[in-house]
Amino acid sequence: MRANSGKANIIRLFNVTKRYGGKLALNDITLDIEPGEFIFISGPSGAGKSTLLKVLYLAERVSEGQILIDGMNLARISSAKLPFLRRRFGMVFQDFKLIPNRTVFENVALVLRVAGEKPSYIKKKVMHVLRVTGMEKKANHLPQPLSGGEQQRVAVARAVVGEPSIILADEPTGSLDRESAQRVLDLLLGYHQNGATILMASHNIEQMNRFSKGRNIILEDGTLKGISTILC
């Protein structure tokens, strides 16, 4: 059974193709995603999972096709409006993308500073998110000396701190041991239960089974191989 089946689609892809030079990374993808869905993107390394997420927040432009986010056509987003589009997303990057010379607190706070939030709110909100992700004690540490799992959690904290309606997570458990991975998944699940739409890329199909509901999108060589509904 599909949740929220009555709502308008929040993400729509029409025949999306992405080429890097001559290399095909996404091949004619058409897909509708409803608000509040949990989308699991699986497929082997190099299948185009990261690229699929990147075209959504315009880190890359599509070569062909159209993408609508909440009714906005991404092809028509000007560079001046781009930052505002990106603020609707929370992103967990495959390589974390933490700023090395800023503390954990500052890395997470950046999202809110960029959006012009008040310092008092920023402090409260960031500390709350760090508490939830279990990184409270490391708030004043620089990210580099932290373990992969800890950096991953900081990345997740940054993705959720702005309370985005859509969370894009690119292999958020990729470098984690089972326990840490479970913790990150639980976190994302919590935000999902609060109503966020989540797209999570992973080459680890096992993890899918932890979610009570959602859809699994299988990519292979940039082509959509199948969509299955997860039912437990």
Add this chain to the structure above:
Amino acid sequence: MMRFLNKVRTDIRSNRFLNIITIMTIALSILLVSVFILFFENASRILSAWNHGGRAMVYLSDSFTPAMLPNVKEQLISMGSIEKMVFIPKTQALERLKKEMGSKIQFLSTLQENPLPDAIEITMTAHSSFEQIQKAAARIEALDIVDTVEYGQGWLGRFLKLFNLFKMTGYAMSGLFLMIALFITANTVRLAFYARQTEVEIMRLVGATDGFIKTPFYVEGLLQGFIGGVLGMIILLAGYLTLSSGISRNLDAYVYLDIHFLSWQAVAIILFSSTFLGWFGCFISLKQILK
């Protein structure tokens, strides 16, 4: 706000060497420019004082008779730029001379004929610039009834030529140094920007506008410009104090020297300009980098 300033401070620290170079360059060019300004401000005031503030003596030829005075005055007025005219008949001039010389020179009283010419002392309206006086004097001298016009043109004129040459060199060098400072400032910003490229890229990805990204660079540019300007002014003031006390101790007895430091308006303009320089270097660089 405090956090923002703290961030700027750590940013500056992480690029400390470059920033010091930039501040020093700005300070040096500002120093050079202000040395010239200081020199010219003083030199032109002293020149004008030596020239009695735009006064000149028009010595009339022998054919002049007092009856012609209204006519001559009219001719002078028609030349324009004359503010005041005082006729000094030769008898009065002789009296004045006698009084000034006192009893020292006996021969004056033995003179049978007055050797002095009649004269008109004129004050020109445009006495701010020595060149204007020079031009007006040449025109007056061309009149038939006028013998010569005296305004200290001899050595003062020659000095003026030198002065002008110096002034041109000063402008050229100041311009050159300001360009160099601008170039170095712009370059520092560029390097700082590239050093923070990952950071900037991440900021973009989480939704930072160009304005948000640029602001710290501008703050840094403005600060560097301002600090450079203040530094330049401090060096100038120190140099001025050392030199001026030496000059007045040694020369005051011989010549009239009225030396001042830059007016506070000039200091304000210089500080504003150096701050602007820091900002402008930033502007050029970011405009280029961010398209």
